[in-house]
Amino acid sequence: MITQTKNPNNLSTLPVRVHPQATIHELIAARRSPRAFSARPVEPSALASLFEAARWAPSSANEQPWHFVVATKADAAAYFALSESLAEANRRWAQRAPVLVLALAKSTYSRNGRPYEHSWYDVGQAVALLSVQATAMNLAVHQMGGFDGAKVQRLLSIPAEFTPVIIFAVGYPDQPESLPEDLQKRELAPRSRKPLEHFVFTEEWGKPSPHVSAKDSFSTQPSTN
Numbered sequence: 001m002i003t004q005t006k007n008p009n010n011l012s013t014l015p016v017r018v019h020p021q022a023t024i025h026e027l028i029a030a031r032r033s034p035r036a037f038s039a040r041p042v043e044p045s046a047l048a049s050l051f052e053a054a055r056w057a058p059s060s061a062n063e064q065p066w067h068f069v070v071a072t073k074a075d076a077a078a079y080f081a082l083s084e085s086l087a088e089a090n091r092r093w094a095q096r097a098p099v100l101v102l103a104l105a106k107s108t109y110s111r112n113g114r115p116y117e118h119s120w121y122d123v124g125q126a127v128a129l130l131s132v133q134a135t136a137m138n139l140a141v142h143q144m145g146g147f148d149g150a151k152v153q154r155l156l157s158i159p160a161e162f163t164p165v166i167i168f169a170v171g172y173p174d175q176p177e178s179l180p181e182d183l184q185k186r187e188l189a190p191r192s193r194k195p196l197e198h199f200v201f202t203e204e205w206g207k208p209s210p211h212v213s214a215k216d217s218f219s220t221q222p223s224t225n
């Protein structure tokens with residue numbers, strides 16, 4: 001049986017469904033990556049809370065390799081640099097978002113200058129925490145790997161030691177109807193995930209762990225209301 005969780009905010013026009021035997025926190029269930037963003041500006045204090053959440057992420061040797069360049073529409077030059085660096089397929093919806101952020105990874109350890117192999121992993125964790133914090137504040141985050149890293153590095157004069165990892169859009173979500181028709185369809189398409197048995201193994205590679213075996217998949221379905 002698949003049940004519908006309470007949606008804690010107005011983030012999603014889609015109901016969130018989770019497996020009844022593996023309940024998750026409602027904030028994780030409600031997080032999603034929308035393309036429809038309201039023009040409503042994001043308050044500076046809200047932005048600060050997002051980066052504060054990222055700040056408390058774990059990292060190798062507590063190196064905290066994450067760096068961010070944040071641009072609201074008022075920061076016209078930086079917003080332009082981030083928007084221009086996006087792949088066109090992303091720019092067409094992301095440029096509606098009131099805030100764009102570039103996340104970067106420092107590629108060496110500060111204490112000894114050695115290569116920092118887990119830096120991207122740590123940046124990902126910081127952005128994940130930021131995304132959940134955003135969900136708690138009725139904000140949406142949509143990450144985009146589709147951008148030109150060399151271009152953004154050049155446009156923002158970023159030192160070579162820092163590698164662009166992801167650009168993400170931040171803003172208050174809007175109705176899917178605010179999007180062009182093709183994007184509306186994608187926004188309303190069912191969301192799905194692989195079943196746990198496909199990636200949680202035990203004893204031998206490929207053998208599903210009995211701790212996670214369940215008959216239902218973890219799909220989400222679009223709302224009918």
Ligand SMILES: Cc1cc2nc3c(=O)[nH]c(=O)nc-3n(C[C@H](O)[C@H](O)[C@H](O)COP(=O)(O)O)c2cc1C
Nearest residue numbers: 031032033034087090142143144145146147166191
């Ligand atoms: C590293 C990474 C790169 C992504 N790149 C893009 C992208 O270029 N364009 C896009 O529309 N979404 C992008 N996404 C968003 C994913 O498509 C999205 O997270 C995934 O489909 C699951 O949907 P959900 O976040 O709503 O659960 C990216 C997400 C991650 C984590």
